[in-house]
Amino acid sequence: MLDCKDDILFFTKQLVNVESIVNTNGEKEIASVLYTLISSFPYFTNNPSHVLKVETKNDPHERYNVLAFVKGTKGTSNKTVILMGHMDTVGVDDFNQLKDKACNPDEIVEEFKKETLPQALREHVDSEEWMFGRGILDMKSGLASHLYLLKYYSEHPEELEGNLVLVSECDEEDGSHGILSALDELKKWKEEHDFEYVAAINADFVSPRYEGDDNRYIYKGTTGKLLPSFFITGAETHVGSCFEGLDPNFIAAELTRQIDYNPDLCNEALGEITVPPVSLKQTDLKPSYTVQTALSAYVYYNFFIFSWSPKEVLEKLKEQAYIAFENSLHLFKERYKKFSELSGEPYREVTWTPRVMTYEEMHELLVNEHGTAYVSHMKDFKENLLLDESLDTRMYAARVVEEAWKWMIDKNPAIILFYSSLYSPRIELSGETEQERNLIEALDYAVGKIQPSYQHPIAIRNFFPYISDMSFVALSDDEKGIQAVSNNNPGWGTKHYVNYQDIRDINVPVINIGPYGIDAHKKYERMEKTFSLEVVPNLTNEVIKKLLT
Structure with missing residues (x-):
């Protein structure tokens, strides 16, 4: 088991402290912060071309993605796992007079302690097991987990058989310009470094599905969304x-x-x-x-x-x-x-x-x-x-x-x-291909290994229930399905366009292993520490190791 809690907590606070509301200059700022941080790791100081800050394309806003990769030295495999997560958040207007503290986990919880709250929420506010703040759950603690794994393997490439790619994208909360632009860099790296993408692991948040639900969910594939x-x-x-x-x-x-x-x-x-x-x-x-x-x-x-x-x-x-x-x-x-x-x-x-x-x-x-x-x-x-x-x-x-x-x-x-809007494609991970079967097997193995040491049930479901950038690394639709989108969107080619062929060119099976918490997009957004900072990175790491061996 990786002893990673303190490091991921540190990264989480660093990321949350940057107000990175979608469609604002905060997205530029957090990209710069993350790029500078990764560039400071010794591996990337020695291999500066392995980390990029790249502006999005065909985007009305100036903003950037941050991408990095570590090449393992354990063997000669070209198998590559993509770790993905978004840097942007929704706004902070719901915090009202506390807006200036919304991105400071230490300060906002002290303000919440002064409020009259429902019993369950009061217990979380008073507990050391929960952290509050805009973006802490959706999804900066998940991104911090990925960042830790990137740093770990950059320091221990001899333990990595294959390669690890991090994609930290902007604009997930609106138009997905980030991940759609990042596909170009992933394709370039695939050609330049002969990467064989075998799986993608997203780290978006998971929550109870109903009151009293004690499960911590892992998701294979994702729901699609149409408008x-x-x-x-x-x-x-x-x-x-x-x-x-x-x-x-x-x-x-x-x-x-x-x-x-x-x-x-x-x-x-x-x-x-x-x-x-x-x-x-x-x-x-x-x-x-x-x-x-x-x-x-x-x-x-x-x-x-x-x-x-x-x-x-x-x-x-x-x-x-x-x-x-x-x-x-x-x-x-x-x-x-x-x-x-x-x-x-x-x-x-x-x-x-x-x-x-x-x-x-x-x-x-x-x-x-x-x-x-x-x-x-x-x-x-x-x-x-x-x-x-x-x-x-x-x-x-x-x-x-x-x-x-x-x-x-x-x-x-x-x-x-x-x-009239972006189609976020559905992804069905049914085990039809060898890559899908390998990913499902690796996930089952990881959960089986970690579950005995964790008190709450870790449940695997087939479809991530929220909209996420998982939709843009694989495609389950055939050409007729996609044509129905392009032929029936009046803004296609002018106000709106997606090159779905870019997605087909990557087309990698994807799962979601993300932080657990409650009230994402709400004032009392909060993250449970043990699952998010310890279980998530270790689950992810076990999947990575199983896939790359």
Whole structure:
């Protein structure tokens, strides 16, 4: 067993002390701190080309990744394990008046001791076993564990058969520009040093899955995340003649009722199941107040997947949207008839019918109807829209669909389905390949070796339940699945682009062995020391040794 607790605690505090909120200059600062620290290790002083600080590509923000590697001298193997973890954190606004202490674990816990707290939280605040602070759980203690192992093997390369690569990436909490840029360096090193990447080990946080859950989880593979989005058009009318039009917000509300928390949209795989989709935004696109109903509405939903492809998700949601449209029209007619009976005004037959199409289907229709005039207009529109820096990828996509809709000849109410943000691919580690089987065997071996000396059960599950950069080192989707993403994202190639071939070129099985704690992304974010600072690095080390022998 490695005696590593004090060293990892020291690294953890160093990293937490740097406020590295995503999309701020703090990401630049922590990259510089980490690069300077690694460069100070004697191995890297003697081998300065083995550590890099590299700026991200195609990124609106200036920020950097830090990558380093140690070549083992125990044998001649080219087998290489990638250790990965992110440096950025979410913001600190939730700390309110304590924001200036959020990144100081020693100071923030003293402030918490002054507060009136629930009993369980009070016990953690008063305990020496827990540490608090922004990023301490998500995931700087995990990164510190990886940093320790890099330093250890840089001092003991004779114990390392094969090679160890550290990737410390930025921007995990937003757009994953960090890991997507780091793929280039990993590919270069693969060619220059003949690295044979056999596995990646992420160190993102793990938490109880339910109240009273005593397990400490290790995850094979990860959930995928999509952001299915819906542009909904109605029929505009004056609110005084409301039944002469169709409010798109009315359809949107029914769509959310149909999709939100719907167990039929949970994806089961390998005996595990995703949580159902839930709305992340619902709005109309009226720029200001008028007494007319909106022309269009916009909604999007979080959608987790284990085994479904992006193409299958579109097919399933197209069905759900049709049901919602049908239900909303039925309810509209029912209420219109009742109003007519109450008011004595005549009821006119409602002629609208449900109409749902994907963005790809609408785009193909418009190309067929208008040809190069439409294509040229949309190209110019998208380029000019990029000048509006207030638009994120999601709102940018909505505006593109809104503009394309203006070219539709048939403007009867419709729902247009598309993707408006980054697809974080699912990774299924099922043992189909030799690399996957070796990694699963190494993980089982490591847990079997460490478990007897640790009091809480260490449980292995198949899918990391949160979004992480694990999604960008392997790809379970085929080409058709990825095309469904690119063909149905209106911002693809302008506001948003991912070279999924870079991921295929690395395509290494990945697991997550990370720190244990509670309340990540919240004010009382905290990390349990024993598992995080002792068990995690030793588990990781046993996996490394097993894989490289």
